[in-house]
Amino acid sequence: MTDIAARLLDGKALARSLQNEYKKRIATLEPKIGRPPGLAVLMVGENPASAVYVRNKERASSKVGIASFGQHFPVTVTQTELEVAIDLLNADDCVDGILLQLPLPSHLDATALLYRIRPEKDADGLHPVNLGRLVRSEPGLRSCTPAGVMRLLAEYDIDPAGKRALVVGRSILVGKPMALMLLEANASVAIAHSHTSASDLCDLARKADILVPAVGKAGLIGPELVKPGAVVVDVGIVRVTNPDGSHHLTGDVDFDGVSRVASAIAPVPGGVGPMTVALLLENTITSWVTSWERRRSEAHAAL
Ligand SMILES: NC(=O)C1=CN([C@@H]2O[C@H](COP(=O)(O)OP(=O)(O)OC[C@H]3O[C@@H](n4cnc5c(N)ncnc54)[C@H](OP(=O)(O)O)[C@@H]3O)[C@@H](O)[C@H]2O)C=CC1
């Protein structure tokens, strides 16, 4: 095996510097706008990956000066109760971003709820209007995780143009928008999923210059699936129970093995996760500024 010491794609450090920029931007604009940006997170029940996300989001929001409007519902919450919560947040002028934590318990219709969020407040970029804009390569609010991956690649001067990319996973939250963003950046993109045979996954992965696993299965990607010199961006988040009952987070990638083959690797934790949080803050700030500009131009038009 070629022994290459892979570069670490340090999402944690990049997210920290982005947060410092956001903090300055908010401090400059808040006196003009007259209120801080507001982000509302709706979470239902207990999900370990969501709990990590919610905790990190709240910490980062308070650090940069975004007001949090978190609401945590029990698993027994009804569709109507969530609809009412979304309607109130849609109408609340202090709320710029609304995020509905996924997955939801199976008695709830996640799609209907995502469609109910006003597209201008869709901090997660999951409303069909925003997904449609992405398909068309138009500006709009974009899914935070794939947008975070693209920002991380750019930071390390990794240009997907002309490269072969493989995205493993095809969810609306990560896999599909990830593939579209890599395509927009002129990569030749393939997508693998649960119906892809093990041998096809192996063939596709070993050809990929950029490999983005987004599945949630620890150890799915070992060194035998990685082209020497490839860039590997691990999106998966898996909570593993240690023998002593404590927990740690890992991704889809066998980090030790793959980092000997890849030229660059984004680890879990410390890679894509913090970038997701950063891009969520960025989307919220974008909505805050856009809604202020819209209101200002409406006020001018009324004069
Ligand atoms: N780092 C971060 O910021 C974030 C991390 N995550 C993590 O990323 C992972 C994926 O999240 P999400 O997309 O929401 O999850 P989903 O469960 O919605 O999607 C998983 C995808 O993986 C595919 N899949 C399942 N098993 C295999 C397999 N053996 N081989 C190839 N593909 C497979 C599924 O295929 P099919 O469509 O056929 O079912 C599906 O498309 C999770 O671990 C999640 O916690 C999620 C969001 C943000």
Ligand SMILES: Nc1nc(=O)c2c([nH]1)NC[C@@H]1CN(c3ccc(C(=O)N[C@@H](CCC(=O)O)C(=O)O)cc3)C=[N+]21
């Ligand atoms: N509508 C919706 N949008 C999401 O984006 C979404 C979601 N639902 N449901 C759950 C998943 C999971 N997810 C994570 C984001 C960041 C970290 C994160 O900050 N990870 C740190 C963890 C550090 C620590 O250990 O605290 C890291 O990887 O370094 C984790 C998980 C977003 N998700």
